[in-house]
């Protein structure tokens with residue numbers, strides 16, 4: 584469905600834009616229809632930059648993004664609008680997506696004016712009510728309220744419902760639940776799992792391995808802008824091959840083990856398995872280590 588091919592993003596930095604920062608380096612992976620792909624990496628690894636390039640909020644320095652085989656970079660006007668009907672994003676901080684002086688209804692009104700201007704108002708409101716119920720909200724409790732009168736979880740669900748009004752095929756969920764409390768998190772995660780069952784593809788961007796594991800069929804591990812490992816989530820999580828993935832997994836707190844034991848377990852595993860070199864500055868290539876499981880190794 585959506586394919587990233589050798590995607591690279593270089594930012595100009597510093598005074599007079601004299602510096603260069605390669606935030607995303609030659610990244611390739613696919614997001615299949617009806618699947619959740621987790622994009623996992625530490626802060627600054629380039630996850631949001633990839634999400635923003637998919638949503639066309641940032642230009643691509645090199646490489647391509649294709650939706651159903653079509654390069655998205657040249658899309659304009661009606662074609663771009665069509666793209667946004669299929670691909671939408673929901674971001675970390677639900678509060679910043681709303682203007683506090685307007686009622687939340689405005690989110691839907693803006694959408695109507697751009698995409699559904701010809702639809703009869705009562706038909707439109709029926710549609711809004713249907714999606715609000717779909718994401719577990721009571722329209723009568725939500726419509727007519729100001730953002731400060733609603734919880735973070737409710738605001739996040741409204742943003743998801745907004746995406747669903749467009750019948751999107753792909754949702755880019757960037758740290759969607761990081762700012763929510765534990766119980767609301769589970770509700771929103773379960774909502775995403777339900778939407779997945781209905782055929783929605785999701786790119787689930789997270790620094791939290793356990794969240795990535797909970798939801799996704801496929802995992803892509805990012806380190807300093809490079810993909811270091813990717814494949815079926817269970818294979819990446821239970822048979823990690825790259826040194827960085829091993830390290831990342833060992834940093835997940837466990838209730839049944841002390842930190843030092845986990846560290847030494849992983850060290851044994853890393854040593855025993857001869858995990859691949861973490862230095863990613865050199866040229867590297869993705870090697871299939873087992874079916875549907877790839878790891879970056881340094882090119883000789």
Ligand SMILES: Nc1ncnc2c1ncn2[C@@H]1O[C@H](COP(=O)(O)OP(=O)(O)OP(=O)(O)O)[C@@H](O)[C@H]1O
Nearest residue numbers: 594595596606625626627628629630631632633790
């Ligand atoms: N507009 C920009 N101009 C210059 N550098 C940027 C810009 N946006 C991001 N960067 C840099 O690119 C790198 C990747 O940033 P990005 O936001 O994609 O990381 P991330 O993995 O999403 O991190 P986080 O989990 O903290 O959000 C970082 O070093 C960041 O400082």
